[in-house]
Structure formats: structure tokens, C-alpha cells
Amino acid sequence: MYRFQLASHGMGAGACLALSGIDMALWDIRAKAAGVPLYRLLGGARKGVPAYAGGVSLGYQPPDELVEEARTSLEKGYKAVKLRVGDSPARDIGRMRAMREAFGPSLEILTDANIGYSVEDVRRVMPAMDELAIGWLEEPFPAHDYRNYRSYREAKTFGRTPLAAGENHYTRFEFNRVIEDGAITILQPDLSKCGGITEALRIAAMASAYKLPIHPHSSMTGLNHAATIHFLAAIDNGGYFEGDVSRANKFRDELVANPGEIDKDGRVWPLEAPGLGLEVNEDFIAGHPAIEGPGYV
Numbered sequence: 001m002y003r004f005q006l007a008s009h010g011m012g013a014g015a016c017l018a019l020s021g022i023d024m025a026l027w028d029i030r031a032k033a034a035g036v037p038l039y040r041l042l043g044g045a046r047k048g049v050p051a052y053a054g055g056v057s058l059g060y061q062p063p064d065e066l067v068e069e070a071r072t073s074l075e076k077g078y079k080a081v082k083l084r085v086g087d088s089p090a091r092d093i094g095r096m097r098a099m100r101e102a103f104g105p106s107l108e109i110l111t112d113a114n115i116g117y118s119v120e121d122v123r124r125v126m127p128a129m130d131e132l133a134i135g136w137l138e139e140p141f142p143a144h145d146y147r148n149y150r151s152y153r154e155a156k157t158f159g160r161t162p163l164a165a166g167e168n169h170y171t172r173f174e175f176n177r178v179i180e181d182g183a184i185t186i187l188q189p190d191l192s193k194c195g196g197i198t199e200a201l202r203i204a205a206m207a208s209a210y211k212l213p214i215h216p217h218s219s220m221t222g223l224n225h226a227a228t229i230h231f232l233a234a235i236d237n238g239g240y241f242e243g244d245v246s247r248a249n250k251f252r253d254e255l256v257a258n259p260g261e262i263d264k265d266g267r268v269w270p271l272e273a274p275g276l277g278l279e280v281n282e283d284f285i286a287g288h289p290a291i292e293g294p295g296y297v
């Protein structure tokens, strides 16, 4: 597949996404044929995987509303949440501070700018992120914005909060460069984008040699959620599972049965049925044919 598509036609995202889906299906078939859940086929053990409340819910609300929305996730069991930043440095700092004051030092607070920051914005927010013990700053800039100054490399010099990225990086070859650059130290490959489970295992093994953790991006189907939990139960440098706390997501709730719930300790568990452990609702697919346009923005 690499030789005939990605290698000869370039590292286009479309081919890589298609490859990822086929690869995930093949791992599902293989584990079903062996009669074991995927995590066992991958050499993993049944263990709880820590999860954070992510998705798209925790956005640009006023600080008091954000605190209340986060509280509903914490009441379900989450011990970590990811806030959307990239609004303005001052308002972002206000939200982060409100969260820290409301929930104290034990809550893990992560942030995601979804490429909404300039280098100057990061210079302004980083001292507060350090002070508030923010776990990471995700994607301040686009994936391609890595060369020299005015980029990830310069942002890394502004403080101690680690920079995270990976949901828009493809294959081990891009992750190899990310690791060698040294600016991004929280790696977030998405199993449904980076080349599939096979490629994510290669990326994780490469990162393990550098003692870098893998915190996969996992939007947005239940299939990807289940596969990611199996994957995290099977690698030695796995981090958080990105829990989807968005209110409405048919790809999570209707495409497949729910791939699992958060437990009281903030963990999710790999499914025990063979393969990914899910059955796809073919009627849902038939009822929602592919259309032109973006599926996720």
C-alpha cells in the first residue's frame, strides 16, 4: 500500500485515511478469526486506560459556564479534561484559571488550540500555563508549521508546558521528523488517520525509544474509540484515551454500540468480545450514504 499509493503519489491525507480504515478492518477480522479481543492479539493486557474528557464540548463559554459543564464530566468519573483555547490569550487564561480554582490541583487540565494561536499568543499564555500546571498545549499551529523560528520550535522556548500534536500528522515518516525536531513531545496519532493500527504501533515503538508518550487523538467514530482503547492497552508508552463528551455524535452512538463507559476512577476498558468487540449497524450506514462536503470540521 505504501509503495503503490503513498510512496508513488505523495503523502496525501486521503490515501492515508483510506489505508487506515482498511488496516483497522483487517485487524478486526484477524482478531475475530483468532477468537480473541484485539488487545490480546496485540500483546496487551486487560487494564484500565486513563481517559480525559475531550470532544468538542469544552469551548469558549464564559468561565462559570465552562466550570459547570466540566463538572458534569467529572461527576461521571473523569479525572482530566481538555479545554479548547485559541480564543484570545486573556480570555483563555481566565478560563484556565477558573478551572484550576474550581477543581484544585488534582484535576489534570489539558488544552487544545486547534491551530488558533500565533507565536505571540503562545508567548502570552505560556507563563500562565506553567503557573496553572497545564498538562499540555495541543496544536497551537498547523502541522506543517515546524521550520526554524516563528513555529513550534520557538514556542517550545517560552516555558515548560509540553507541546502536543499528531492528529494531523501522517505515517511514521512524519512522526519521525516530529521526534527528531524535538519541539513536540506529546504525540497524538489518530488510528483512523495516521495509517491505521499497524502504523500507530510503529509510531508508538519509535516514540518508546525516545521515552515519549502516545496520547492518541480519537475522534470520532465508536470504531476508532474501541480500536484506540485496545491499542492503549497494548503499548508500553500509552497515555490518555480521548473521551468523547460531545452531546450528539451518531458515529459514536448509532454506527456501533457504545464502546464502553468511563469508570469511577476515570478509566476506560478494552472490550472483551473478539476483534474490536463491536458490531457495525449496517442499517445506519445504508441510511446515511456518503455525500460531498466535509464530514468533520
Ligand SMILES: [Mg+2]
Pocket: 112, 114, 138, 139, 167, 217
Ligand atoms: Mg486536537
